[in-house]
Amino acid sequence: MREKQAALKLTGHAADGTVEVIVNARGQVIETTIDKSFLDDHDFEDLGHYITEAAGAAAKDAAQRVAELMAPINERHKKFPSFSDIVDGMPDPADLMPPGLDDFAAAPRRQKDPFVSTAPRIYDNSAEETDFPTVRR
Numbered sequence: 001m002r003e004k005q006a007a008l009k010l011t012g013h014a015a016d017g018t019v020e021v022i023v024n025a026r027g028q029v030i031e032t033t034i035d036k037s038f039l040d041d042h043d044f045e046d047l048g049h050y051i052t053e054a055a056g057a058a059a060k061d062a063a064q065r066v067a068e069l070m071a072p073i074n075e076r077h078k079k080f081p082s083f084s085d086i087v088d089g090m091p092d093p094a095d096l097m098p099p100g101l102d103d104f105a106a107a108p109r110r111q112k113d114p115f116v117s118t119a120p121r122i123y124d125n126s127a128e129e130t131d132f133p134t135v136r137r
Contacts, residue, residue, distance in 0.1 A: 004069055012058030014050040015042050021051060025066050027059030 008025040018035040032051060042050070083090045 010058045010061040012054035014054040019050040019054050021054040021058050023058040023062050027062045029055050
């Protein structure tokens with residue numbers, strides 16, 4: 001299964017096929033190609049939009065293909081008893097995981113402001129703690 005996922009590459013197109021983006025099984029962009037004829041019919045200012053559109057289409061296809069590859073394993077997994085069925089009161093590892101980790105089809109979460117850091121803030125004990133976000137410039 002890992003070999004199949006490692007070999008998986010999906011392609012998305014936009015702007016009448018002049019923009020091509022290839023992603024891996026995780027939906028990560030591994031190659032972007034812009035045809036020379038792009039500027040014949042499209043404005044340069046729209047290029048970012050078309051790249052995003054092609055990447056999104058390829059990532060959606062990747063999520064679907066990975067789900068298809070994983071379907072037999074997921075079905076087998078459902079047949080096993082949960083830990084709580086074996087040991088009364090014991091939580092299942094899946095219940096302890098944050099939601100959405102295994103959902104390839106979910107769109108990546110975006111911050112409200114891409115310049116605000118989500119990293120934990122470390123304060124000097126002598127300094128007064130503030131509610132101001134860390135801003136990257």
